[in-house]
Amino acid sequence: MLSRELDDKSYHKISEFLEQQCGIVLGENKQYLVKSRLSPLLNKFDLNSLEELVTRTLSSAERQLRAAVIDAMTTNETLWFRDEYPFRLLQNKVLPVFSNKRTPVKIWSAASSSGQEPYSIAISILEYQKNHPGSFARGIEVVGTDISTTMLEHCKRGQYDSLALARGLSEERKKLFLKMATTGC
Numbered sequence: 149m150l151s152r153e154l155d156d157k158s159y160h161k162i163s164e165f166l167e168q169q170c171g172i173v174l175g176e177n178k179q180y181l182v183k184s185r186l187s188p189l190l191n192k193f194d195l196n197s198l199e200e201l202v203t204r205t206l207s208s209a210e211r212q213l214r215a216a217v218i219d220a221m222t223t224n225e226t227l228w229f230r231d232e233y234p235f236r237l238l239q240n241k242v243l244p245v246f247s248n249k250r251t252p253v254k255i256w257s258a259a260s261s262s263g264q265e266p267y268s269i270a271i272s273i274l275e276y277q278k279n280h281p282g283s284f285a286r287g288i289e290v291v292g293t294d295i296s297t298t299m300l301e302h303c304k305r306g307q308y309d310s311l312a313l314a315r316g317l318s319e320e321r322k323k324l325f326l327k328m329a330t331t332g333c
């Protein structure tokens with residue numbers, strides 16, 4: 149019989165682990181969140197209780213379990229051209245400053261989730277280059293990183309269902325920059 153209970157000691161241990169590993173601060177009274185997100189891992193890792201899961205997670209040898217715990221506790225909400233304004237700022241103020249640089253330029257999306265942010269940056273660059281031929285002649289690169297390995301895989305695949313595509317991406321940009329698959333992705 150699996151135990152999904154989490155005593156205060158284990159809750160504080162897992163909170164500390166998350167804060168140290170990825171800067172996620174749970175604060176007090178988020179036991180319900182930890183329980184609901186980590187309980188599905190019990191079967192997957194053949195564990196009997198959340199307390200066992202916490203103890204094993206703290207051991208540095210348990211790399212897969214640690215990654216799965218971090219994956220489960222991250223919130224990966226994202227969309228295309230999120231909040232719009234940062235992307236207008238990128239095109240109108242930031243890219244012009246670097247467009248004639250004599251060295252390659254690199255833009256870092258530090259918490260890229262499933263990829264909509266770095267791909268939106270890439271689209272912004274392509275649009276800028278169309279309007280400013282010859283810009284970034286030495287090359288420009290967009291790098292995405294994320295602490296969630298599942299999100300990184302998604303990001304690398306670069307495949308999005310119609311629901312994800314409907315969030316922030318205009319029909320025009322879809323036609324210009326995406327390859328549509330007949331299977332719905």
Ligand SMILES: C[S@@+](CC[C@H](N)C(=O)[O-])C[C@H]1O[C@@H](n2cnc3c(N)ncnc32)[C@H](O)[C@@H]1O
Binds near residue numbers: 224225230258
């Ligand atoms: C809410 S999403 C935001 C995604 C995107 N930047 C956006 O604004 O649309 C937050 C992302 O940050 C990632 N994350 C959380 N802590 C992180 C850390 N310490 N280092 C790298 N990524 C982290 C999560 O995995 C998640 O995918």
